[in-house]
Amino acid sequence: MHDIRVVRADAAGFDAAMARRGVEPQAAGILALDEARRAAIALTEGAQARRNALSREIGAAMKRGDRDEAERLKAEVAAAVAAAEGAEVEAKEAAVAEALSVLPNLLDPEVPEGRDENDNVVVRQHGEPARPNFEAKQHFELGEALGLMDFAAATKISGSRFVVLKGALARLERALGQWMLTLHTDQHGYSETSVPNLVNAATMFGTGQLPKFEEDLFKTTDGRYLIPTAEVPLTNLARDEILAEAVLPLRFTALSPSFRSEAGSAGRDTRGMLRQHQFSKVELVSITRPEESDAEHERMTECAEAVLTALGLTWRRVFLCAGDTGFSAARTYDLEVWLPGQQAWREISSCSNCREFQARRMKARYRRGKDNVLVHTLNGSGVAVGRALIAVMETHQQEDGGILVPEVLRPWMGMERIPARM
């Protein structure tokens, strides 16, 4: 959500910022709506002031028993009320709000120019893509050979883009989630949080999923939505709050399922569990003072990177370009992990600083002296459990189809290796 004052103050700058996103110029249209809105407000409020004054006079007239005068004034009030209603202030305010709420966030100046993922910039890499002396398999080949990853069963139960994990792979998923959550709470200062997975429309508006991206969500029959990420409930903890400065920064983490309709990605990544309607994810969310958010963004990204390093994965940090940065974000780092079976870098985490974009939608503020100031919100995957499972399988696969369990997961797995099926 944008501040109309920003558009008024620098229309050309606003359009230039939108252009980086590939969005057509908006300022002129918004300013026209704003003019109409303000004119309607002036008209209506003048009429309301007249009505209020007349009402007071009526009260006075009644008090002294002057009924004729009171009746005469009532007629005048009726005219004022009609004028106020004719201006249609609400519709005009809604038009401005709508226009401002469907536009993406302003990008940080440092965000690289570019149209799509090909223009993203690698800023850091950990490890080198492995060159095993055997042909690395993809995770679904491994999982199906182990008899522990069953897509047919999931299709029967639910449909495409779901999976049933069994035995050691089900346990591996649980181990990953538990271990990551423990890492972030015990080592990284995040507060463990258990959140609803079903939220209302106001919550979805707060983080920016609504009104523009409703088709990406699953909606329930009673008008609620399944969360596409725990970012949604975690960030909305601050909605409509005025926080004490001393509590900032707030850092939350949650392990939750994420539900995505994947509308528009038909035919993409259809094999395996890379792109599912439901997956498990450990999410990180920070609520900070404005001056802290850039440092917090780096810190958060490093917390996610620590997960990948500890799992023995090969990864790189990518600075998303203008065209690839998400709607609510001012700047985003993706973490990509190397998948030896697929011979490709794939996104496993995305860490974004949304600055005050979500906070304005949510009215999430903190008290600084006598002022109420919008907080900054950040979110990052720490990390996606489903994709971490894939990465662990493909990275630590052995020639016989067994999978070596990373050291950090062994206490949770109760085994050093998922043995190949005999």
Place this chain on the structure above:
RNA sequence: GGACAGGUGGCGGAGUGGUCGAUCGCGCCGGUCUCGAAAACCGGAGUAGGUGCAAGCCUACCGUGGGUUCGAAUCCCACCCUGUCCGCCA
């Protein structure tokens, strides 16, 4: 699901048709006192929007949305939420 009781400013809590944006307490900000702090005392302070160079003026907001009325925090209706009890149920 049924029956009651409620939803008021950062928090607590008054207010039942006419200067009520709203008494009061806590907390908050400024000041007096003090070497400093605490206490005490004095003063200030809601949010959003419109207008104006500014001081200021105006409008809206007492869960949400309608309605009655010249006028609604106050009356009526619907919905949402909270509490208590009952029923049902992981």
